[in-house]
Amino acid sequence: MSVLPTDSLATPRFCGVPTFMRLPQATSLEGLDAAIIGLPSDSGAPFRTGARFAPNAVRAMSIMLRPINPYRGGINVFERLRVADAGDAAVVPGYLEETLAQIETAVRALAQAGLTPFGIGGDHSVTLAELRAVAATHGPLALIQFDSHSDTWDSYFAGKKYSAGTPFRRGVEEGIIDPSHSIQIGMRGSLFAPDDVSQSLDLGYEVVTTDAMFEMGLPALAQHIAARTAGRPAFLTFDLDFVDPAAAPGVQTPESGGPNARETLALLRALKDINLVGADVVELSPGFDQPAQITALLAATVMAELIALRADR
Numbered sequence: 293m294s295v296l297p298t299d300s301l302a303t304p305r306f307c308g309v310p311t312f313m314r315l316p317q318a319t320s321l322e323g324l325d326a327a328i329i330g331l332p333s334d335s336g337a338p339f340r341t342g343a344r345f346a347p348n349a350v351r352a353m354s355i356m357l358r359p360i361n362p363y364r365g366g367i368n369v370f371e372r373l374r375v376a377d378a379g380d381a382a383v384v385p386g387y388l389e390e391t392l393a394q395i396e397t398a399v400r401a402l403a404q405a406g407l408t409p410f411g412i413g414g415d416h417s418v419t420l421a422e423l424r425a426v427a428a429t430h431g432p433l434a435l436i437q438f439d440s441h442s443d444t445w446d447s448y449f450a451g452k453k454y455s456a457g458t459p460f461r462r463g464v465e466e467g468i469i470d471p472s473h474s475i476q477i478g479m480r481g482s483l484f485a486p487d488d489v490s491q492s493l494d495l496g497y498e499v500v501t502t503d504a505m506f507e508m509g510l511p512a513l514a515q516h517i518a519a520r521t522a523g524r525p526a527f528l529t530f531d532l533d534f535v536d537p538a539a540a541p542g543v544q545t546p547e548s549g550g551p552n553a554r555e556t557l558a559l560l561r562a563l564k565d566i567n568l569v570g571a572d573v574v575e576l577s578p579g580f581d582q583p584a585q586i587t588a589l590l591a592a593t594v595m596a597e598l599i600a601l602r603a604d605r
């Protein structure tokens with residue numbers, strides 16, 4: 293039996309308790325293929341805080357989205373994939389390692405039950421906890437990271453190892469990311485040190501800068517991502533600062549000169565043949581997204597495209 297969103301032709305979108313895309317709220321995991329889970333932590337944010345408010349901001353704008361995806365043959369995503377909104381993971385504001393442990397526990401329950409978790413961050417530190425949880429079920433993961441930053445620094449502030457700037461070094465060190473099947477896309481802008489990009493290459497990642505992305509062309513890049521991750525379960529993480537700040541102003545660390553919303557969605561819609569076992573959309577900071585919530589709308593739209601990619605498998 294399908295698990296369908298509330299019909300917005302029957303009751304207006306603004307009615308009811310907001311869940312992602314008006315999906316049912318999960319009361320049990322039985323019979324589900326995937327679940328939305330909010331990860332409301334900004335305890336790892338080096339710059340703008342506020343991502344703790346992102347899951348509900350994304351849910352609030354996601355009520356605009358409809359179930360048919362015309363970019364994948366007009367499928368009704370939710371007739372293919374049974375998805376519900378599992379609410380939010382517990383967090384401990386100000387205590388990052390405790391927060392990561394709580395998030396790992398919450399996501400692990402979904403992965404162990406055979407569901408694909410779709411996380412709404414949170415700053416990018418939360419992805420390390422999701423990767424730990426999903427790798428516990430699926431083994432080392434191919435990471436597909438959309439981001440204007442590599443997030444592979446060793447430490448941040450007084451030698452601290454956990455931060456939104458370090459998860460993809462920690463993940464390689466912990467053996468939960470297979471860098472030889474992983475790819476980072478969208479890096480650009482000024483650097484802390486001349487070797488900021490080479491530190492990702494030294495870890496074994498492939499790095500596609502924003503400039504290289506447009507030189508390669510979006511359809512070719514989409515094919516290349518599938519080839520790079522082939523043979524591995526893949527986790528896709530989408531940091532909203534991948535997108536130009538004109539289209540995504542409400543982020544923790546904006547970076548000028550990125551793709552616009554249309555180019556971003558075109559790339560995601562071109563992805564196929566990826567064995568997606570988990571995904572997230574992170575780094576929305578709703579307080580900087582006023583007055584029109586365009587970053588939250590884009591975050592919801594990106595998430596819907598990732599669910600469609602999973603449904604299209």
Ligand code: MN
Nearest residue numbers: 416439443531
């Ligand atoms: Mn990031």
Ligand code: MN
Nearest residue numbers: 440441531533
């Ligand atoms: Mn970033």
